Amino acid sequence: MSAPVPLALDRVLELQRQFRFQWEPAQESFVLLYPEGMVKLQGSAGEIMKRIDGERSAERIVADLEATFPGVDLRDDVLQFLEVAHGKGWIRARTG
Amino acid sequence: MEKAGSAREPVSRPLWVNAEITYKCPLHCVFCYNPTDYSRYGPELSTEDWLRVFRQARELGAVQLGISGGEPLMRDDVETMVAESSRLGYYVNLITSGIGLTEKRIAAFKEGGLGQIQLSFQDSTREMNDFLSSTKTFELKSRVAKLIKQYDYPMVLNVVLHRMNIDHIQQILEMAEAMEVDHVELANTQYYSWAMINRDHLLPSREQLVRAEEVTNAFRARVGNRIKVYFVVPDYYANRPKKCMNGWGTTFLNVTSDGLALPCHEARMLPGLTFPNVREHDITWIWNESPGFNAYRGDAWMKEPCRSCPEKENDYGGCRCQAFMLTGDATNADPICDLSPHHGLVTSVVEKAQMPGKPVTAHPLVFRDDANSRRLSGAENKKEEV
Ligand code: SF4
Numbered sequence: 001m002s003a004p005v006p007l008a009l010d011r012v013l014e015l016q017r018q019f020r021f022q023w024e025p026a027q028e029s030f031v032l033l034y035p036e037g038m039v040k041l042q043g044s045a046g047e048i049m050k051r052i053d054g055e056r057s058a059e060r061i062v063a064d065l066e067a068t069f070p071g072v073d074l075r076d077d078v079l080q081f082l083e084v085a086h087g088k089g090w091i092r093a094r095t096g
Numbered sequence: 097m098e099k100a101g102s103a104r105e106p107v108s109r110p111l112w113v114n115a116e117i118t119y120k121c122p123l124h125c126v127f128c129y130n131p132t133d134y135s136r137y138g139p140e141l142s143t144e145d146w147l148r149v150f151r152q153a154r155e156l157g158a159v160q161l162g163i164s165g166g167e168p169l170m171r172d173d174v175e176t177m178v179a180e181s182s183r184l185g186y187y188v189n190l191i192t193s194g195i196g197l198t199e200k201r202i203a204a205f206k207e208g209g210l211g212q213i214q215l216s217f218q219d220s221t222r223e224m225n226d227f228l229s230s231t232k233t234f235e236l237k238s239r240v241a242k243l244i245k246q247y248d249y250p251m252v253l254n255v256v257l258h259r260m261n262i263d264h265i266q267q268i269l270e271m272a273e274a275m276e277v278d279h280v281e282l283a284n285t286q287y288y289s290w291a292m293i294n295r296d297h298l299l300p301s302r303e304q305l306v307r308a309e310e311v312t313n314a315f316r317a318r319v320g321n322r323i324k325v326y327f328v329v330p331d332y333y334a335n336r337p338k339k340c341m342n343g344w345g346t347t348f349l350n351v352t353s354d355g356l357a358l359p360c361h362e363a364r365m366l367p368g369l370t371f372p373n374v375r376e377h378d379i380t381w382i383w384n385e386s387p388g389f390n391a392y393r394g395d396a397w398m399k400e401p402c403r404s405c406p407e408k409e410n411d412y413g414g415c416r417c418q419a420f421m422l423t424g425d426a427t428n429a430d431p432i433c434d435l436s437p438h439h440g441l442v443t444s445v446v447e448k449a450q451m452p453g454k455p456v457t458a459h460p461l462v463f464r465d466d467a468n469s470r471r472l473s474g475a476e477n478k479k480e481e482v
Pocket residue numbers: 121122123124125127128129130165166167193464
């Protein structure tokens with residue numbers, strides 16, 4: 001396990017270049033593909049990763065999710081997941 | 097899929113497809129994993145055949161595609177394969193010696209969605225590199241490494257370690273650092289095919305291994321997360337076998353240049369099994385139903401000591417090909433295991449490797465080339481055509 005690494009809330013997030021994220025019918029799950037490997041991202045993890053598109057910041061992802069699932073306080077969980085994903089090297093803050 | 101009343105466990109899906117699209121290669125590595133009798137195989141699959149295989153395997157759930165060889169770049173349709181398989185949703189890995197990787201091709205692969213390039217280097221010193229591949233390739237590979245970086249691919253440097261290059265591991269790692277690679281795979285030779293013929297020349301001594309691991313650990317401590325380094329010891333030094341291919345017919349599908357579908361790179365050597373050809377069968381039938389793929393699934397085929405072994409889930413009795421090569425029976429325990437009655441076949445080879453200097457062997461190094469392959473095909477004809 002990698003330790004969570006904090007992310008600036010206002011920076012646009014993108015996948016690290018060696019990853020490919022997609023819905024995988026055979027797994028009935030979102031997956032993250034990387035050289036010679038695959039992680040399944042079920043439930044909320046998939047919903048969050050779906051929004052890492054090189055256009056949205058952490059702040060906007062939280063806002064989007066709260067709009068999609070109204071009435072649930074998701075903020076802490078989402079930010080925690082993003083920091084873990086950052087720590088694992090799946091995502092990065094865009095430069096420029 | 098399952099027949100009623102069948103005791104067989106449900107078959108898992110293949111995740112990884114390896115396409116050995118050609119056995120042509122300009123290099124002549126002494127540890128080459130291609131079959132020694134490759135020179136007598138039939139014509140290569142066409143582009144359409146390959147695209148059909150990729151599509152069918154993808155429908156079955158495969159997500160990783162390795163395009164390998166031989167040297168895959170000997171074919172001029174790799175661009176089409178990369179673009180189409182990436183469109184299908186594969187993570188596409190190109191496994192190459194770098195020969196034939198021009199800027200034009202690398203740009204086309206990028207456009208097509210290639211995920212990763214694995215570049216193999218035989219050693220970091222030019223003399224050694226040339227010796228081991230018997231062509232002048234080192235400078236070319238350094239140029240190719242620069243191109244790979246320039247086009248922003250994650251890059252894996254693959255170095256096959258053995259007795260003759262393992263003492264250069266410090267230089268190899270420094271070279272990897274200079275090339276800014278993301279991963280280095282320092283995998284000791286696995287003793288199949290050409291490497292099996294050359295085994296006495298290639299197996300390092302225990303002392304060499306210990307030193308190499310020390311150097312690797314010091315390097316890891318210095319570079320931290322910047323470069324991931326994998327170091328794989330030869331299984332001859334282990335007392336339990338590897339879980340070969342993550343279990344026969346569970347994860348991995350290999351397709352040879354002439355269309356044979358195999359559960360591992362080497363399974364073609366196993367006697368008494370017929371493997372299906374993708375020209376005649378679809379991948380779903382091949383994976384789920386073909387006798388070849390079902391031969392060593394589960395544990396019904398096992399003999400003692402594996403059958404009643406509490407550890408059998410860990411390794412499924414090891415590698416069928418290694419069991420066959422060393423004991424003559426593919427249903428025996430992989431003799432790497434110290435519970436195998438044949439384990440002495442491994443320890444005697446390891447003991448020989450502790451003698452300093454050049455190994456005493458019956459024959460000089462055998463380089464992978466067409467002439468040697470034709471010679472070895474003759475020797476193996478009888479066994480294979482039973
Ligand atoms: S191991 Fe060497 S000879 Fe064999 S296919 Fe690879 S580059 Fe060619």
